Amino acid sequence: MGAGVHVFLGDSLNGTGIGSLLVHLRTARGWSQQRVADEYNVLEGRHAKTGKEIGRYEREARIPVPYARRYLAQVFGVEVALLDRAAAVSKGRRGSEAGPVKGENEPLARSFPSSGIRGKTLSEDAARSAEFARFIARRNADEVVVEQVDADVGRLARTYVSHPLMEQYVEIKRLRDGVFELLRGRQHPRQTTDLCLSASRLCGLFAHVCLDLGDYGSAATHARTARASAAAAGHEGMLAWVRAVESLIAYWTGQYEQAARLAHEGRRHRASGSIRARLASLEARALAMVGDSVGALTALSDAEHAREAMSGRGEEPGIFDFPAAKQFAYAGTTLLAVGGRQHVQRAIGSARTAIRLYRSADGDDQSVGDLFAAHLDLARGHLLLGDLDGTEETLGFVLRSSPERMSASIVRRLTALGRELAGPQYGGATQAVHLRERLQHIAVRASSPAARPPESPT
Template sequence: MGPEGIGELLTRLRDTSGMTHQRIADGINDRDGRATVTGKEVSRYLREKRIPSSRVRGYLSDLFGVELAILDRAAAVSRQRRGEPSSKTRIVEQAPTRRLLAADAAEAAEFARFLAGTNSSAAVLEGLHADVTRLARHYVSQPLAGLYGEIRTLRRATFALLEGRQRPSDTAELYLLAGRLCGLSAHVCLDAGDYDSAAAQSRTAWACADLVGHNGLRAWTRAAQSLIAFWNGSLRQAADLARAGQEFTAAGSIGARLAGLEARALAVAGDRDGAAAALATAQRRRESAADEDDFPGIFSFPLAKQCAYAGTTHLAIGGRRHVQAAITSAETAVRLYRSAEDADRSVGDLFAAHLDMARGHMKAGNVDGTEAMIGFVLDARPETRSASIARRLGEISGELDAPEFRDSTPVSHLRARLKEAAMAPAGPAVGREQQR
């Protein structure tokens, strides 16, 4: 008997599990967060009329509890049997979109990992590094539903590689990549409001960073854990974690990020003097940073994000001077993000800065300014709003219940919109697993 193709493998898994084709399709859709696969499509997979994509194979691996490498190997066998046309022929026939080209590139990278088995190679490490770099950058600006499946698949593939044998230098690089992928997964959970899962992912990211002694990833993971604690309501723990992260000397902007997180947590906790001191530290760390960040996107801390954090901190400190400073910081954040490249424009931080401006205008008695800033967030698609943004909207709604606003017709209308938005599901659909 020859090697097993994908159709034969899926037929065997179907028969063993007792699942119908529709139940298999539902399982794929649950994990993808989108109803894109039907029972008929599953039947095509079993008859090898279509080969399931790398993304779908990742979901099937989870659904049936089978190693992804086994599904990948079966898919490769089926492709060889079918004698699929070369990529050049496909380009002529299909006039491919960027999405199709990216899918083909992902399959090629996956095949390189398959050729390496459970061992690493220079090509595999280079491909994984490129994929993680791309995902880290795109995470801040693109819909999460389009990235989550790939983050999860790459994380599992990296874990599988680490179960094999590598040269020590390759092993260290794989641990770093695994740590960054767990860090991305932690942010997925954070944006969805699943703080326990976020904490679990961050602990694995820390274990990877600590195992290889990488101070940059250690410091970044402490920052992520500080964020998780902050949005989970543990303000003192958030400040302590941010302070602990500053013990690790690392290049780039991470020092400014940690001090900014400490300042925000202390301010919300009511420690005005400590918050002001941490704000000053963040500014000094920004000015003294000699090198650029070694990873982009979610692993970096641009000036725009620092200004967004500072705006929230000034608001929490309170008082006329700090309220005005909050408005100025938030305006600067918005201006910097709007002038950035699309891939570097953080949707979550833009929302946060607009809501800080709204609260600043509200504290200054400028209702029109408040309505305009909140409108920017409310007019956006609900799936672009993370759990933290939904919480901010709810807090502003509560503040607009104050006696001085109750007789205002515009505020009454705005309050109704805010309450409706706060009740809507926050964040994108990312399947069963789940701030800025």
């Protein structure tokens, strides 16, 4: 601010109260009250001041304390002494206005009897209130921190399906621990809700890490914490998603009826996006495994209807979404379990569609695990039709891939397919024996400790 303006402020605004002075300083710049609050927050390094509070200063509903006056002086580029003098003027006026007023319009507050209340008692009570206000103001997270956590979770969710598991494990663990620590501190209720949702997603990611490593007990623990955090956040979509994870855990531990029940329970949540298609697909696959072909095919139809009812792509990032490619992959697995030549042929078509969609997707959406699963389903479909050449050709993608990228569920699929190749219907054919040996070899390599994180997931 130029010297001439300083002189004007010093000479022309002597005797001016703090409210009028702040209005003058703000309007001289053409600023809104919110703009003043924003400038103040930048200097203070927090986001506590609002335009409404600046308005209260201007109406003198509140007199800014010395701490606030220092920042306001910096905002407007004036000496703090100018604001101090104006505050003293306003306080002086309040003192004169507080004198006794005679007559019937005497303030109601003065009609109360003292009842032995002393000024010291009142000031002590005021000090307790001020202490509580400072307690509320002590926060370990603000909007910027919460937004950054959300962005980091979204990035990890997008890259989870396509990046090496070890790389994801380290980052998920670091961010999860950081969010837990933030939640042990203080923040606004809305920010607590957002952090609870992030905690739920991170525990959900950790459950997937454990699923991929075959540690189903730890996966279940993470899933329970994810469900508790989602409930604390009041997020129906995340509650439904966690049920899908719990259904997956039950499926891969051979509890197919429970897997179907959990998926069906998840469908009761009021959730938008692709989660309803995911849950119906999970229910279909589990029902097929217990021999309920009618229920499985009905659930598959429900999944298709849920997909059709969606408007555009799912809103959730990466692993929290259920892309059409994954739905086709699940349909292929389900139809193979239902069995019968017609369903096997449909399964082959679904697996091929899943592979095509994944190969045409953006890099971070190309789920390596689902590509493996779809190729193995496609190979098994050819095997069930007695086409060993088609089986071998399809398995080429899996057999040429790095074992370190293969999850526990893929290893189990490899092992199961190897057992089928040993069946009497193939009569010990050289081609079948050769394929079985190759599948066993890669399954052993994929199960080695080198493919796992340096410490057990917690």
